[in-house]
Amino acid sequence: MNKILLMGNPNVGKSVIFSRLTGARIIVSNYPGTTVEFTQGHMKIDEERPAVIDVPGTYNLEPTSKAEEVAVRMLKDGDLIINVVNATNLERNLYLTLQLLEKNISLVVALNMWDETKHQGINIDIERLEKELGVPVVPTCGLTGEGIKELIIRLKQAKTPKAKITSDSDKWERIGEIIERVQKLTHHHHTFLQRLEDLSIRPLSGIPIALGVIYAAFTIIRFIGEGLITYIFEPLFDKAWAPIMLKLGAVLGEDTFLHNVLVGNLIDGAIDFKMSFGVLTTGFFVPIAMVLPYIISFYLMLGILEDFGYLPRLAVMVDNLMHHIGLHGFAIIPMMLGLGCNVPGALAIRILEGRREKFIAATLMAVAIPCMAQIAMIVGLVGERGGQYLGIIFGTLFILLIVKGLIMNKVLKGSSPEILVEIPPYRIPQLEAVVKKLWMRVSGFLKEAVPYVLLGILFVNILYALKIIDFFSRAFSPILTGLWGLPKEAISALIIGFLRKDVAVGMLGPLNLTTKQLVIGSTVLAIYFPCIATFVMLVKELGIKDMLKSATIMIFVALIVGTLLNIIL
Amino acid sequence: MVIDLTRVKNGESGIIKEFDSGYEFMRKIQSMGIRPGKNIKKLSSHFWRGPQTVEVDNVRVAIGWGMAKNIFIEVNR
Numbered sequence: 001m002n003k004i005l006l007m008g009n010p011n012v013g014k015s016v017i018f019s020r021l022t023g024a025r026i027i028v029s030n031y032p033g034t035t036v037e038f039t040q041g042h043m044k045i046d047e048e049r050p051a052v053i054d055v056p057g058t059y060n061l062e063p064t065s066k067a068e069e070v071a072v073r074m075l076k077d078g079d080l081i082i083n084v085v086n087a088t089n090l091e092r093n094l095y096l097t098l099q100l101l102e103k104n105i106s107l108v109v110a111l112n113m114w115d116e117t118k119h120q121g122i123n124i125d126i127e128r129l130e131k132e133l134g135v136p137v138v139p140t141c142g143l144t145g146e147g148i149k150e151l152i153i154r155l156k157q158a159k160t161p162k163a164k165i166t167s168d169s170d171k172w173e174r175i176g177e178i179i180e181r182v183q184k185l186t187h188h189h190h191t192f193l194q195r196l197e198d199l200s201i202r203p204l205s206g207i208p209i210a211l212g213v214i215y216a217a218f219t220i221i222r223f224i225g226e227g228l229i230t231y232i233f234e235p236l237f238d239k240a241w242a243p244i245m246l247k248l249g250a251v252l253g254e255d256t257f258l259h260n261v262l263v264g265n266l267i268d269g270a271i272d273f274k275m276s277f278g279v280l281t282t283g284f285f286v287p288i289a290m291v292l293p294y295i296i297s298f299y300l301m302l303g304i305l306e307d308f309g310y311l312p313r314l315a316v317m318v319d320n321l322m323h324h325i326g327l328h329g330f331a332i333i334p335m336m337l338g339l340g341c342n343v344p345g346a347l348a349i350r351i352l353e354g355r356r357e358k359f360i361a362a363t364l365m366a367v368a369i370p371c372m373a374q375i376a377m378i379v380g381l382v383g384e385r386g387g388q389y390l391g392i393i394f395g396t397l398f399i400l401l402i403v404k405g406l407i408m409n410k411v412l413k414g415s416s417p418e419i420l421v422e423i424p425p426y427r428i429p430q431l432e433a434v435v436k437k438l439w440m441r442v443s444g445f446l447k448e449a450v451p452y453v454l455l456g457i458l459f460v461n462i463l464y465a466l467k468i469i470d471f472f473s474r475a476f477s478p479i480l481t482g483l484w485g486l487p488k489e490a491i492s493a494l495i496i497g498f499l500r501k502d503v504a505v506g507m508l509g510p511l512n513l514t515t516k517q518l519v520i521g522s523t524v525l526a527i528y529f530p531c532i533a534t535f536v537m538l539v540k541e542l543g544i545k546d547m548l549k550s551a552t553i554m555i556f557v558a559l560i561v562g563t564l565l566n567i568i569l
Numbered sequence: 570m571v572i573d574l575t576r577v578k579n580g581e582s583g584i585i586k587e588f589d590s591g592y593e594f595m596r597k598i599q600s601m602g603i604r605p606g607k608n609i610k611k612l613s614s615h616f617w618r619g620p621q622t623v624e625v626d627n628v629r630v631a632i633g634w635g636m637a638k639n640i641f642i643e644v645n646r
Contacts, residue, residue: 420630
């Protein structure tokens with residue numbers, strides 16, 4: 001046994017079981033399409049260490065999206081399949097099971113969400129189901145870990161069924177027979193959560209709920225983010241780190257190359273973490289004291305909403321509006337993920353069906369959805385000048401999202417496909433799961449962002465020292481000064497923006513800009529190009545040709561919007 | 570009588586009769602558990618030809634307006 005595949009319908013808990021089997025940490029949520037790429041880990045069975053692969057969910061073996069294609073392609077390489085089945089919805093799930101039984105691969109069925117069957121008045125005769133299917137069936141509850149040991153033991157009894165290939169209608173008939181024999185339903189009363197489910201899916205109550213949820217989410221994100229900055233991170237840097245840096249500066253000697261690179265420029269004889277721009281001062285302050293607090297608060301809220309199961313309902317609520325910009329409601333999910341970081345957002349574009357839709361979603365996200373790191377920097381830098389300026393920046397980006405979406409929807413051939421999505425039941429998020437997911441995302445940020453920020457700041461200092469920035473400043477001054485009204489030195493921010501958008505926004509700080517210039521600079525930085533990590537991901541998802549088209553659009557939009565803001569403000 | 574899904578009232582139940590659509594869509598929606606002979610309950614209908622949400626067995630699904638137009642339901646009226 002070398003390769004074990006976890007396969008099943010979307011949102012049945014494959015990823016949770018994967019984590020339980022392998023101990024690997026992966027993102028799990030309560031909506032279909034969380035896993036869009038396969039993840040591999042290893043488990044231990046006696047002396048063997050077979051690979052376990054978490055395959056994206058699929059309803060059948062005829063793929064309709066790229067995520068499902070991945071699933072079907074994986075099938076060839078598997079030695080054993082654990083077919084994860086949602087016990088509360090056996091009938092529908094058995095269709096894929098019957099298709100898998102015809103593939104001549106060893107199979108074990110994990111009857112997941114077993115605990116939920118009890119509340120829902122569903123009674124399944126497991127022994128009988130085993131007989132009917134001819135393979136082991138194990139009830140499991142991924143979230144609590146119940147049944148996982150039993151599942152591992154029974155993997156050895158996996159059987160390769162000798163099922164004949166049958167037609168669709170034969171399969172449904174067979175499923176009908178099986179259900180008749182193994183499942184009994186008893187009446188149950190609607191719970192509070194189910195009533196809430198009903199309310200949040202009807203337009204009259206659902207729209208106010210959606211607005212309330214979004215407003216509450218952002219208020220809480222801001223409250224926690226600002227709180228962490230004011231009471232923890234800023235004091236930490238001001239009281240503890242600044243004196244050390246001043247001493248280091250004294251040792252290095254002011255105006256030496258090392259002083260400029262490591263500590264940066266002193267402002268009135270002191271370290272200003274936003275202005276000094278040394279690798280050890282601003283380099284640490286930006287990712288840790290300005291961005292990290294918002295990353296923590298954003299991903300905490302996102303994790304709770306994901307696990308609760310709210311996102312697919314939001315998708316239904318916004319479906320109509322999204323059609324006007326060439327997408328359907330489910331595209332709200334990559335956009336929400338993109339608000340955290342555009343890279344996972346770009347990956348999640350896979351859940352969308354067509355090339356047109358992916359192109360529109362990618363181009364809109366890269367231009368009009370700033371990531372949380374960038375948002376945090378803009379709030380930190382521009383917020384000091386007054387809240388209304390934040391309103392101008394984010395308002396401009398929002399209008400841009402709508403206008404650009406409307407135009408692309410008109411200009412691009414074809415029309416947006418319609419939504420067809422399963423809406424999961426609400427589940428109360430479990431503290432342990434929420435904290436685990438938050439930690440994965442935050443540590444991911446620390447591991448990936450901090451080195452790049454430090455590298456970026458080092459890079460700027462070197463470019464300055466070598467006078468390369470001066471050269472670019474002169475070359476691009478017609479655009480920067482002529483069109484956007486920015487000082488030509490702002491080119492350094494645009495250059496670094498390819499690497500990290502947060503550092504780029506931070507670089508506007510020491511330029512002594514007027515408020516108007518700061519607003520234009522921040523807006524243009526959000527629009528003109530995605531950071532390199534997002535760019536690479538988008539090339540992978542769209543192909544180089546579509547990505548070049550998309551990038552051309554981005555640059556043009558930045559030119560136009562920057563100029564317009566310069567004229568209007 | 571048999572009407573398309575968009576004309577079923579909110580809260581009304583019926584039996585799925587047939588689909589008037591391409592093979593690919595039929596296969597997809599059937600593997601999601603929505604297929605002829607099943608009892609279907611409409612939960613809500615969104616403004617301006619928005620998605621229709623339905624419940625079949627234990628599953629809730631949101632279906633775009635155009636797709637819903639091609640799903641025919643027998644209701645008791």
